[in-house]
Amino acid sequence: MLRTESLTKEYQSGGRPLTVLKDITFEIGPGELVAVVGPSGSGKTTLLGLLAGLDRPTRGRVIADGVDLGRLTEDGLARFRAARVGFVFQSFHLIPTLTARENILVPLELRGEDGGRRADELLERVGLSGREHHYPAQLSGGEQQRVALARAFSNRPRILFADEPTGNLDAATGAKVVEILLELNRESGTTTLLVTHDQDLALKARRIIRLRDGAVVEDSGGGGPP
Secondary structure: OEEEEEEEEEEEEOOEEEEEEEEEEEEEOOOOEEEEEOOOOOOHHHHHHHHOOOOOOOEEEEEEOOEEHHHOOHHHHHHHHHHHEEEEEOOOOOOOOOOHHHHHHHHHHHOOOOOHHHHHHHHHHOOOOOOOOOOHHHOOHHHHHHHHHHHHHOOOOOEEEEEOOOOOOOHHHHHHHHHHHHHHHHHHOOEEEEEOOOHHHHOOOOEEEEEEOOEEEEEEEOOOOO
């Protein structure tokens, strides 16, 4: 479902190459839940951007759902993400001028689909029935992240990327969001990759990939269900 081959990313700094990721190779199977952990500056966010086709590697390849992302144009990458990828971010990234329901509908409308029933189902699934007409500013942080989860799953993505999904939430609220995320993952069979500093969250994953200084230093099973 998701494979990297000698993935390397370099930037120029003071006329010299700065290697942020070096020779990253791994494979993630369909439906697998994987946590990527490591200290700040280890390359986690850069890796996520490459896997999602938001950035291009200096060397190496990303194969996602059978597609070599390096062979796609920018428009092709955008279509690929719209059709097969979901995102959850630390800062929610909801559109402030749209209601909760309208935010969930955005990915479906971009695909030309009438997703009203799907949006209502997801609002109920994440416990926000009755809040569908509220704007992000009228929702708590935990409610906003639940809207973001519903939006991420609205187009039934093949792959979900979550970047610090509990980073802006208190422990109790974060635990509730994690519970919903894991339930949606199990129900949908979506391949899910979590970038997190939260060790409790990481241990719920089937597998943990640990980065340090841009390299994989550990790739082991987590504490989550197989």
